[in-house]
Amino acid sequence: MAKTLFQKVWEAHTVRQLPNGQTQLFIGTHLIHEVTSPQAFGMLRDLGLKVKYPQRTFATVDHIVPTNELKEPYSDPIAQEMIEALRKNTKDFGIRFFDTNTGTQGIVHMVGPEQGITQPGTTIACGDSHTATHGAFGAIAFGIGTTQVRDVLATQTLALSPLKVRRIEVNGQLSPGVYAKDVILHIIRVLGVNGGIGYAYEYAGSTFDNFSLEERMTVCNMSIEGGARCGYVNPDQKTFDYIKGKPYAPKAADWDAAVARWQSFASDAGCQYDDVVKFNAAEIRPTVTWGITPGQAVFIDEKMPALETLNAADRATAEDAYKHMKLAPNTAIKGTKVDVCFLGSCTNGRISDLREVAKYLKGRKVSASVKAIVVPGSQLTAIQAVHEGLDKIYIEAGFEWRGAGCSMCLAMNPDKLVGDQLCASSSNRNFKGRQGSQTGRTVLMSPLMVAAAAITGQVTDAREVFKV
Amino acid sequence: MSLAKVTQVKGLALAVPGDDIDTDRIIPARFLRCVTFDGLGEHAFRDERTGPDGKERAHPMNSPQAARIAAAKQGVMVVGFNFGCGSSREHAPQSIWRFGFTALVGGSFAEIFFGNSTTLGVPCVTLSKDDLAECDAFVRAHPDVEVTVDVQNLLVTAGAKSWKASIAASARDGLVNGKWDPIADLLDGATAVDQTAGTLAYVVGK
Numbered sequence: 001m002a003k004t005l006f007q008k009v010w011e012a013h014t015v016r017q018l019p020n021g022q023t024q025l026f027i028g029t030h031l032i033h034e035v036t037s038p039q040a041f042g043m044l045r046d047l048g049l050k051v052k053y054p055q056r057t058f059a060t061v062d063h064i065v066p067t068n069e070l071k072e073p074y075s076d077p078i079a080q081e082m083i084e085a086l087r088k089n090t091k092d093f094g095i096r097f098f099d100t101n102t103g104t105q106g107i108v109h110m111v112g113p114e115q116g117i118t119q120p121g122t123t124i125a126c127g128d129s130h131t132a133t134h135g136a137f138g139a140i141a142f143g144i145g146t147t148q149v150r151d152v153l154a155t156q157t158l159a160l161s162p163l164k165v166r167r168i169e170v171n172g173q174l175s176p177g178v179y180a181k182d183v184i185l186h187i188i189r190v191l192g193v194n195g196g197i198g199y200a201y202e203y204a205g206s207t208f209d210n211f212s213l214e215e216r217m218t219v220c221n222m223s224i225e226g227g228a229r230c231g232y233v234n235p236d237q238k239t240f241d242y243i244k245g246k247p248y249a250p251k252a253a254d255w256d257a258a259v260a261r262w263q264s265f266a267s268d269a270g271c272q273y274d275d276v277v278k279f280n281a282a283e284i285r286p287t288v289t290w291g292i293t294p295g296q297a298v299f300i301d302e303k304m305p306a307l308e309t310l311n312a313a314d315r316a317t318a319e320d321a322y323k324h325m326k327l328a329p330n331t332a333i334k335g336t337k338v339d340v341c342f343l344g345s346c347t348n349g350r351i352s353d354l355r356e357v358a359k360y361l362k363g364r365k366v367s368a369s370v371k372a373i374v375v376p377g378s379q380l381t382a383i384q385a386v387h388e389g390l391d392k393i394y395i396e397a398g399f400e401w402r403g404a405g406c407s408m409c410l411a412m413n414p415d416k417l418v419g420d421q422l423c424a425s426s427s428n429r430n431f432k433g434r435q436g437s438q439t440g441r442t443v444l445m446s447p448l449m450v451a452a453a454a455i456t457g458q459v460t461d462a463r464e465v466f467k468v
Numbered sequence: 469m470s471l472a473k474v475t476q477v478k479g480l481a482l483a484v485p486g487d488d489i490d491t492d493r494i495i496p497a498r499f500l501r502c503v504t505f506d507g508l509g510e511h512a513f514r515d516e517r518t519g520p521d522g523k524e525r526a527h528p529m530n531s532p533q534a535a536r537i538a539a540a541k542q543g544v545m546v547v548g549f550n551f552g553c554g555s556s557r558e559h560a561p562q563s564i565w566r567f568g569f570t571a572l573v574g575g576s577f578a579e580i581f582f583g584n585s586t587t588l589g590v591p592c593v594t595l596s597k598d599d600l601a602e603c604d605a606f607v608r609a610h611p612d613v614e615v616t617v618d619v620q621n622l623l624v625t626a627g628a629k630s631w632k633a634s635i636a637a638s639a640r641d642g643l644v645n646g647k648w649d650p651i652a653d654l655l656d657g658a659t660a661v662d663q664t665a666g667t668l669a670y671v672v673g674k
Contacts, residue, residue, distance in 0.1 A: 151654055224580075
């Protein structure tokens with residue numbers, strides 16, 4: 001019988017059925033960071049349990065790392081304490097730690113792919129909802145809670161129920177100036193922020209075939225913003241090429257067998273999906289959010305919706321959103337004044353993002369009214385960017401060049417909005433207070449749109465600013 | 469590990485309205501700067517409850533009803549649709565539970581939040597849209613009437629009112645049998661786990 005990748009990976013990792021009907025699912029790769037793991041290690045100690053497969057858990061620090069301090073101890077004692085706790089936990093339990101002094105630290109969802117730990121046909125779990133990012137490689141990757149982090153540490157398994165699979169097909173060529181970020185923002189806008197509850201999203205079609213692995217990661221990353229706990233792209237030659245030679249990639253003698261195995265996990269032709277949705281890439285334009293959920297989005301050249309045009313069920317949230325955002329229904333978002341520009345995060349902090357923006361940024365200057373920061377998602381990305389001279393382009397344009405971390409995506413570190421500042425952000429969430437100020441406002445967009453906002457001081461159309 | 473059987477939860481109820489209430493709103497990220505869950509209860513919905521000027525806002529969590537629930541350490545939160553979306557932070561259900569809520573009734577729950585709550589022994593049951601609206605209106609109008617979330621019989625009752633509730637069968641099974649924390653069952657499977665591990669090339673190092 002023809003099967004989806006999800007079904008094949010699920011079956012290969014099923015240990016047994018639990019008494020409550022759930023599946024005990026083997027988690028081949030476990031990623032941990034400083035925020036959601038300390039309590040899990042505490043529970044492990046309280047229960048007197050060991051880590052079952054320490055070699056299958058990998059750790060790094062990302063959320064609380066200050067991006068403007070290179071030396072420890074950090075001026076933030078809590079950040080220091082949390083890093084020290086992870087150092088102790090990984091040491092006590094024999095877990096590999098990509099620490100700040102190794103040149104390999106970074107956002108956990110960047111470290112896995114960079115190290116070749118993220119592989120097709122595998123199960124991955126991490127105490128972070130953006131774990132779906134790893135689905136770009138054809139892995140089934142779940143975000144989990146802290147008690148589940150304990151479960152994976154102690155048993156290398158989780159109690160889970162299978163998901164339905166929705167195939168989201170995007171076909172055709174994106175217009176110039178339209179990016180993977182616009183594709184996922186558009187998908188969420190159409191299917192809704194809760195449309196994916198109960199589903200895994202399989203992203204497919206010629207647009208995804210043509211995407212690089214990094215573009216696929218941008219899309220898979222935001223599956224959770226659409227309510228889907230995981231999202232994936234079937235592995236292909238691009239996937240294998242990306243993994244080849246990475247530190248944890250299968251070595252010479254094992255490589256061909258690994259590729260054959262990985263290929264075998266791809267969804268079969270003629271397999272059954274629980275739902276299929278199709279999009280035409282040519283119809284997608286640069287997309288920005290105007291509200292407080294990632295689904296509240298418009299094309300940059302559209303007006304924000306009038307309240308009466310919305311479904312009754314969406315109206316209360318929209319009213320709340322307009323009030324919080326200090327924006328007016330049925331007006332253009334283009335031209336809205338911007339205070340801060342953030343280029344980074346596990347959605348758009350990779351080398352391809354930094355390269356694409358740098359191409360257009362040369363010779364341009366950040367508006368005097370804007371604070372703009374660029375935060376490579378990982379140390380390896382930062383090193384590569386510096387090697388290519390990208391840092392100089394950003395600095396000359398007026399961006400602050402920072403160290404690796406989650407930074408202003410969620411403001412658990414010093415990078416925060418102040419008061420009701422409006423941030424043009426390449427991150428993934430525009431929730432109220434998300435960027436560290438209760439009254440702060442976030443407009444999500446692609447990296448090039450962030451750069452256009454930085455230069456003009458406004459939410460604007462990058463295609464016009466950069467003559468794309 | 470012996471756990472309480474959560475067949476029904478009874479207590480005063482508080483309506484916290486709105487759809488798509490994300491976990492950043494339930495517990496802002498700055499309260500995740502910690503290595504234990506202790507003390508999270510008092511910060512549940514912190515930025516909804518306290519304005520930027522430091523003054524209390526009009527929010528259900530600031531009401532005398534919320535204080536009664538906090539004192540009783542049991543109670544029911546009535547919420548909207550897609551409650552708990554966003555971040556996987558277990559700190560969100562931990563803060564609600566530590567505040568004093570022992571069950572949630574809503575239109576729908578984000579999956580990670582639902583799983584995190586179940587693992588704490590906190591049932592999140594759903595009602596149909598119309599029933600939820602009625603339940604919400606009832607608990608606002610009758611703050612002194614206790615609400616019962618009957619996980620065993622899949623009913624939410626309050627006074628003479630009763631609404632048919634739903635919850636994932638596996639969660640219901642775990643709650644009513646006192647096995648809502650799966651760790652014991654997962655540990656029981658250790659031998660089978662090793663067998664599965666042995667079939668996975670990437671786990672055995674190839």
